[in-house]
Amino acid sequence: MTTGSVDLLVVDDGATLRGYDCRDVVRVEVVAGEPGGYLVRLGRMGSPHDVACREVLGSVALSVREIRPVPEVLRERITGEKPWAVGCTERGMYLLY
Amino acid sequence: MEIRPISRVTGTVNRIGEVIGMGSTSGISPLDEARGELLREASIEAEASGREKAQEVSGSARSLLVFFIGAEGYAVDIAHVRKVLRPSRIARVSGAAPEVLGLMNCQGEVLCVLDLRRILAPGKETPPPATTEGKFIVVFQHERREAGFLVDAVRDVADLPSSSVHPVLDAIDPSRARYFEGTVACGGQFVGLLSPSACLNP
Numbered sequence: 001m002t003t004g005s006v007d008l009l010v011v012d013d014g015a016t017l018r019g020y021d022c023r024d025v026v027r028v029e030v031v032a033g034e035p036g037g038y039l040v041r042l043g044r045m046g047s048p049h050d051v052a053c054r055e056v057l058g059s060v061a062l063s064v065r066e067i068r069p070v071p072e073v074l075r076e077r078i079t080g081e082k083p084w085a086v087g088c089t090e091r092g093m094y095l096l097y
Numbered sequence: 098m099e100i101r102p103i104s105r106v107t108g109t110v111n112r113i114g115e116v117i118g119m120g121s122t123s124g125i126s127p128l129d130e131a132r133g134e135l136l137r138e139a140s141i142e143a144e145a146s147g148r149e150k151a152q153e154v155s156g157s158a159r160s161l162l163v164f165f166i167g168a169e170g171y172a173v174d175i176a177h178v179r180k181v182l183r184p185s186r187i188a189r190v191s192g193a194a195p196e197v198l199g200l201m202n203c204q205g206e207v208l209c210v211l212d213l214r215r216i217l218a219p220g221k222e223t224p225p226p227a228t229t230e231g232k233f234i235v236v237f238q239h240e241r242r243e244a245g246f247l248v249d250a251v252r253d254v255a256d257l258p259s260s261s262v263h264p265v266l267d268a269i270d271p272s273r274a275r276y277f278e279g280t281v282a283c284g285g286q287f288v289g290l291l292s293p294s295a296c297l298n299p
Contacts (some may be wrong), residue, residue, distance in 0.1 A: 002188050004138065004158050006131070007153050014191075015189045015191045016130075016188065016189055016190055016191040016206060017188065021128060021131065021132075023128075023131075024128050025297060026158055034254070036179070043127055043181075045127045045128035045131070046126040046128035046129065047112040052255070056213070064135060064138040065139075065205075065214040067135050067136070067138060067139040068137075068206070068207040069139070069207075070207075071200075071207055071208070071209040071243075071244065072242055073209045073242055073297055074190065074193065074200065074209070075268050076299055077194040077197050077299055078190065078195050079192055079194075080192045080193075081192065084132050084136075085135070085136060085139070086200060086207045087131070088202050088205065088206070089202075090202070091244060092186075092188065093188035093200050093201075093202060093207070094191065095191075095200075096132075
């Protein structure tokens, strides 16, 4: 199943850079009338759901070495949707959802 | 690591990704399986890189790291301090509790950075620090849990007999008292001896 890396679609939700597995992305829609507003539709591999974001930045390939578990101290301090991992690269951090 | 720009989204809909023709046949979706596999591989990598750290609490004498938040002094047993470092870029986290300043890349490890000033003022609206310049991050570790705590200044390490640790002052608010193991006199002033366990647990 895995090839030791994952391609992520990276979006900016206004506070955080979020990464979504490209294989799970159904499509990206521009939200009409809201400049900079996008809706990422997910669910090709998992349960269907949508994510609103401010900007779609592009895609990035993360190797296994760059994928880290979410620190427990953070996980228990997040309300709502929790990331499943953190992409930790020299250029930035991505929360993987 | 380069972010590859995708084609500009025009119109209302733009498809991204490929159809891979996989459906869920059980309770676990292919996405969950892929995530589990990646995390397993990642943890093997982390183990192989030899980042395990062992800490032992010393017996009768205690070495305490003394640091400051504003004018208030605090101490923590050095046995629970993994490192002290300067803040670098801290990535904010959506939906996190107010005391979470974000995540920092600490030599390839993900470090959660917490605002100790906010933790020690429960119930009070404390604005996040305007800047981290000139500050320090003290990384506490306790029973495999760790986090970085932003502090204003780090003074020194004081070696004191265990008998010099006095009970927490009665005057301290009970909601705040849980974060302290006691009080110690260091360099002519009393400082609060922090409980790493309490600081790391919400």
